[in-house]
Amino acid sequence: MNVLSLRNVTKTYQNHTAVNNISFDVPQGSIFGLLGPNGAGKTSLIRMITMITGVDQGEITLNGKRLNPDMILDIGYLPEERGLYKKMKVGEQLMYLAQLRGLTKQDAKRDIKEWLEKFEASTWWNKNIEELSKGMQQKIQFIATVIHKPKLLILDEPFTGLDPLNTNLIKEEIFKLNENGASIIFSTHRMEQVEEICKDIVLINNGELMLEGEMNAVKQKFKENKYSIEFDGMLPAHLKSDSFSVVEDTQKGLVIQVKPGHDSNEFLQSLIQEGIHINSFQEILPSLNDIFIKNVNNKI
Amino acid sequence: MNKLWLIIKREYAIRVKKKSFILATLLTPLGMAALMIGGGLLAGNSSKADQRVLIKDDSGIVENAEMRKSSMVMDFTDLALDSLEKNYVKEGYDMAVYIPPFTDLDNKNHSVKYYAEEKPGIAAIESLERRLETAFKEHKIKNSEIDREVYDSFSTSIDMQDGTSQEDGSGKMTMVLGTAFGMIMGFLMYMVIFVYGMMVMRSVMEExxxxxxxxxxxxVKPFYLMLGKVLGVGLVGLTQVAIWIILIPIIMMVTQSFMGSTPQADQMEQMANIAQESDNFDIGAMFTEIRSMNWAMIIPAFLAFFFGGYFMYSALFAAIGSAIGDDMQEGQTLMLPVMLPVIIAFIMLQGVITNPNGNMAVIGSMVPLLSPIIMPARLAFDPPIWQVLLSILLLILSCVFFAWLAGRIYRVGILMYGKKVNFRELSKWIFYKG
Structure with missing residues (x-):
């Protein structure tokens, strides 16, 4: 079951096509990475999902139903360009945003207090937003995004400006929300965070879909048959055959690339036959960063 | 609807709780009172209608005439002319006047010289001229064989009355009051559009x-956000105006009772005296006239123009605010086409009041960007009801149109950063798809 499905979605601004015929699915309960370089069309895509702008062509469905304004409260969106009313107090501001997102006054007050306690911010209620540090404001923005318990949470660069401690704190809360049933779309440039957090990804560039799928499957797809091997002694010269080539000679061992038509077992067997003692053998999968750079560069 | 109400509430509460709002609301009536007193003092000092005048009357005409009481002190002296010139200041007078012996009294034009260290105001000179002319006239009547009563019967007063009006006495007073109300209403609209329209614009920019x-x-939909802002700030304006309507008369009454006879009051009295001399000004008639005005039409129509004008312009200011962002300089160019009709209407106001049913007034009332200032100014002149209704209808249609137009610009503008916006760009935004 998919929480969100995009089918042939296109968005055009005057002469510029920001999103071109994109289709993908976000599985229910997943943490989904939406990746792409600056200007790729991520924000345009998110704005269509959050109904800030309309879809020119194609269709977006949420839980199997065509997106409509009644669903706005099912979505929580933390935009990259996020701010707060500087002259308002923390409590007032959160109450205002929570009520705009459909909570009653009593529920809003109860839930906000709970969240403030979670973030050790119970004493902030009467503080003006402008008195808070950037990190503290980020926490308030995060609370405002999730206060109405949305089924789909869209977080655009949620960790920008946060120190490692607060990054972890928010990350833990994202995992908890996910465990409690929220599906999460996570948009960022920070590939290491995507690798750590996301199960599924899509990569878009120049408004077009470059790749999509489960993280491991994507890595498998882009693997280059490279292996790192550590062993005792030297590699016999006659072993260097057509089946593999040495890519890198490290102090501890070698990085080899198995040529097309061969597999890693052939290489291992030949080493064992030579009586070489193997200490470790591991497939090297490409990092998401490499896949990202490679795909983006190829299309430029 | 609930969301709209939340937005209106926030926009309202955040403003009325501000210290600057409370100060401006309370200080404006106090400032007006201070201006009244200060203005009165200044006017009293500058006009010096209450001057002390020392007169050497060699003709004997003025000295022997019966003078009406006035705040101007007039004393007579036998001093020689040169010593009069030298000594009148020492004697405590502001001015000396020498009236020579006239041999040719039949002549209609005579000159009388005055001497003053500080140049007297036109009001003082004119008041003195009128007194001397009256004295000469009385002298001539006395010396002629014309009976006083016969002479008085020559004088005829014609009052132009409005033939279409049911009320008796609806004449020049209507004009005077219409002009006063017209100016006040036109100016009020001008202020409302600028002050509160700008407030909406700043609020959008801040966001x-x-x-x-x-x-x-x-x-929340951008249109509701804009609408909430416009209505919230509108309520702030209403609150402020309502407080002023209550506070200003109270503060004025308190000021009057504390000051007793203020220079302002003296000046009013003088003005009333002058008016009485020339125009048969009647305060009672003024109140009768005010009561007889068509308030059942004026009040609802004024409110319609007040709300319509504010709504239309503040929606446009909101659109401009969304396009400007933080570059005020760029904003000046974008604001010009919105400000221009307001300024044009304000310039037209004088002409409209002079001729409230003329072509300019009628056309101005039918152009929706001008009508919120032009039409309220005409209301006291009893314009044809079809014109008022048509003008309101056109204004309502324009409100809908401009709210739509502003909404189209606003929804794109508030999400647009770092782009230099010009009118071509704005017109493109209007036609962007959702």
Whole structure:
């Protein structure tokens, strides 16, 4: 079951096509990475999902139903360009945003207090937003995004400006929300965070879909048959055959690339036959960063 | 609807709780009172209608005439002319006047010289001239064989009355009051549009600069956000005006009772005296006239123009605010086409009041960007009802149109950063798809 499905979605601004015929699915309960370089069309895509702008062509469905304004409260969106009313107090501001997102006054007050306690911010209620540090404001923005318990949470660069401690704190809360049933779309440039957090990804560039799928499957797809091997002694010269080539000679061992038509077992067997003692053998999968750079560069 | 109400509430509460709002609301009536007293003092000092005048009357005409009481002190002396010139200041007078012996009294034009260290105001000179002319006239009547009563019967007063009016006495007073009300209403509209329209614009800019627009419109439609802002600030304006309507008369009454006979009151009395001399000004008639005005039409129509004008212009200011962002300089160019009709209407106001049913007034009332200032100014002149209704209808249609137009620009503008916006760009935004 998919929480969100995009089918042939296109968005055009005057002469510029920001999103071109994109289709993908976000599985229910997943943490989904939406990746792409600056200007790729991520924000345009998110704005269509959050109904800030309309879809020119194609269709977006949420839980199997065509997106409509009644669903706005099912979505929580933390935009990259996020701010707060500087002259308002923390409590007032959160109450205002929570009520705009459909909570009653009593529920809003109860839930906000709970969240403030979670973030050790119970004493902030009467503080003006402008008195808070950037990190503290980020926490308030995060609370405002999730206060109405949305089924789909869209977080655009949620960790920008946060120190490692607060990054972890928010990350833990994202995992908890996910465990409690929220599906999460996570948009960022920070590939290491995507690798750590996301199960599924899509990569878009120049408004077009470059790749999509489960993280491991994507890595498998882009693997280059490279292996790192550590062993005792030297590699016999006659072993260097057509089946593999040495890519890198490290102090501890070698990085080899198995040529097309061969597999890693052939290489291992030949080493064992030579009586070489193997200490470790591991497939090297490409990092998401490499896949990202490679795909983006190829299309430029 | 609930969301709209939340937005209106926030926009209202955040403003009325501000210290600057409380200060401006309370200080404006106090400032007006201070201006009244200060203005009165200044006017009293500058006009010096209460001057002390020392007169050497060699003709004997003025000295022997019966003079009406006035705040101007007039004493007579036998001093020689040169010593009069030298000594009148020492004697405590502001001015000396020498009236020579006239041999040719039949002549209609005579000159009388005055001497003053400080140049007297035109009011003082004119008041003195009128007194001398009256004295000469009385002298001539006395010396002629014309009976006083016969002479008085020559004088005829014609009062132009409005033939279409049911009321008796609806004449020049209507004009005077219509002009006063017209100016007040026109000016009030001009102020409302600028002050509160600008407030809406700044509020939109602030939201854009604080980067909260996207957060907001992911939960509420941009049009409702704009509408909430316009209505919220409108309520702030109403609150302020309502407080002023209550406070200003109270503060004025308190000022009057504390000051007793203020210079302002003296000046009013003088003005009333002058008016009485020339125009048969009647305060009672003025109140009768005010009561007889068509308030059942004026009040609702004025409110319609007040709300319509404010709504239309503040929606446009909101659109401009969304396009400007933080670059005020760029904003000046974008604001010009919105400000221009307001300024044009304000310039037209004088002409409209002079000729409230002329072509300019009628055309101005039918152009929706001008009508919120032009039509209220005409209301006291009893314009044809079809014109008022048509003008309101056109204004309502324009409100809908401009709210739509502003909404189209606003929804794109609040999400647009770092782009230099010109009119071509704005017109493109109007036709962007949703």
């Amino acid at each position: 854009k600069i604080n980067r909260i627009s996207e957060v907001m419109i992911s939960s």
